[in-house]
Amino acid sequence: MSYDEVVSEIMGRTRFGNRPGVEVSAELLKKLGNPEKKLRIIHVAGTNGKGSVCSYISYTLMATGHRTGLFTSPHILDYCERIRVDGQEISEDEVVTLYKQIDALGGSPTMFDISFIMAILYFVKMDCEFAVIETGLGGRLDSTNGISTIPEVCVITSISKDHTELLGDTIESIAAEKAGIIKPGCGVVLGKMPDRAREVILKHCRQIGVRTAVGVDVSFSDTFEEKNHATAGLAVEMVGVDLEEYERISRRFRGVPGRLDVISEDPVFILDGAHNPGAAKELLRALKQLYEDKEFVFLIGALHGHDAAGVIKQLLPKAKHFFTVSINDPRAYTAKELYDMVTKAAGEEKATACDSLDEALLKLKEDAKATGSVAVACGSFYLVGEIFDEI
Numbered sequence: 001m002s003y004d005e006v007v008s009e010i011m012g013r014t015r016f017g018n019r020p021g022v023e024v025s026a027e028l029l030k031k032l033g034n035p036e037k038k039l040r041i042i043h044v045a046g047t048n049g050k051g052s053v054c055s056y057i058s059y060t061l062m063a064t065g066h067r068t069g070l071f072t073s074p075h076i077l078d079y080c081e082r083i084r085v086d087g088q089e090i091s092e093d094e095v096v097t098l099y100k101q102i103d104a105l106g107g108s109p110t111m112f113d114i115s116f117i118m119a120i121l122y123f124v125k126m127d128c129e130f131a132v133i134e135t136g137l138g139g140r141l142d143s144t145n146g147i148s149t150i151p152e153v154c155v156i157t158s159i160s161k162d163h164t165e166l167l168g169d170t171i172e173s174i175a176a177e178k179a180g181i182i183k184p185g186c187g188v189v190l191g192k193m194p195d196r197a198r199e200v201i202l203k204h205c206r207q208i209g210v211r212t213a214v215g216v217d218v219s220f221s222d223t224f225e226e227k228n229h230a231t232a233g234l235a236v237e238m239v240g241v242d243l244e245e246y247e248r249i250s251r252r253f254r255g256v257p258g259r260l261d262v263i264s265e266d267p268v269f270i271l272d273g274a275h276n277p278g279a280a281k282e283l284l285r286a287l288k289q290l291y292e293d294k295e296f297v298f299l300i301g302a303l304h305g306h307d308a309a310g311v312i313k314q315l316l317p318k319a320k321h322f323f324t325v326s327i328n329d330p331r332a333y334t335a336k337e338l339y340d341m342v343t344k345a346a347g348e349e350k351a352t353a354c355d356s357l358d359e360a361l362l363k364l365k366e367d368a369k370a371t372g373s374v375a376v377a378c379g380s381f382y383l384v385g386e387i388f389d390e391i
Contacts, residue, residue: 003092013111025146035124039131045139045178046157056232058132069123069131076385083119140180150183159197160278175200187238188213191231224282258384267368273381277310295320301327301383309341325360
């Protein structure tokens with residue numbers, strides 16, 4: 001099989017299987033001899049900020065001489081982005097080889113099951129010391145929670161409502177699901193989150209006996225990225241990196257593609273993967289800090305399972321106009337569905353539904369230039385990926 005055929009096969013698998021991912025991955029890892037036991041694992045869950053925190057942690061560990069694997073999702077342009085060692089993406093040939101090894105084990109693993117097992121096999125093959133693992137959904141039942149070893153550190157970055165159909169419709173229930181990655185004897189780092197969510201997680205920590213649990217000391221007025229930076233700093237400190245060294249190293253970090261990513265200046269055009277109300281709130285706060293006298297025109301694309309109406313509501317206070325588009329994914333809201341959400345919240349004059357991404361980008365930039373606004377595309381990392389691919 002070619003690389004393209006393998007990726008098509010992986011991405012064509014169902015997103016959710018008949019059994020929880022934690023059971024499927026645990027079974028596959030056992031068949032493989034539990035290779036994850038050779039790795040020092042830092043496991044990261046949370047509603048928002050997981051990708052940034054994982055990136056800060058892996059960059060710092062790499063810069064301090066530790067061979068480090070990084071597993072994140074989704075990818076923006078190419079499947080290989082999901083699996084990296086010391087900043088370098090897995091090769092296409094390795095994806096083909098490892099997929100064949102996993103496929104030979106049988107069963108019906110999902111796309112995410114396969115991707116996670118592939119990452120573990122690759123990290124061991126590449127003699128990694130650390131593996132920084134980002135969860136998919138939740139934590140307790142997530143594929144990444146099928147590991148048989150106790151992580152060195154478990155990080156929960158933030159808690160807010162997202163995927164309520166799977167994780168529960170209260171902050172407390174979502175916190176309990178995220179806390180499911182925490183194992184007896186590990187270290188725990190908690191990002192900034194509501195007190196009631198923190199208490200649920202700390203109660204779980206007390207019940208099972210964690211090694212130590214710490215929380216970031218930042219105010220709610222600090223930016224989302226400052227909170228992520230502080231959270232990652234506590235995590236690397238737990239594995240022996242001096243905080244002063246972390247501050248020195250992390251200043252060189254250039255950020256995560258698709259997060260407040262300025263891709264043009266005339267007009268100013270920003271891509272951000274904000275896909276739930278909490279992330280949208282932080283995005284708007286950052287935009288107002290960067291462009292305090294400006295209004296914004298937004299291009300929105302989103303997937304079912306995310307609170308797209310909540311994202312729109314958060315952006316409305318500074319939104320001059322919304323352009324809506326359907327992402328090329330079977331889970332996507334149609335442009336008309338998103339248009340209806342905007343008009344329900346703000347009226348028909350605030351929204352334009354577009355038939356294609358080309359049309360949406362053209363109208364977005366024309367409107368931004370004509371009104372002196374800043375153009376922003378958000379709602380999903382899948383939309384960000386399509387725009388990167390387009391430009």
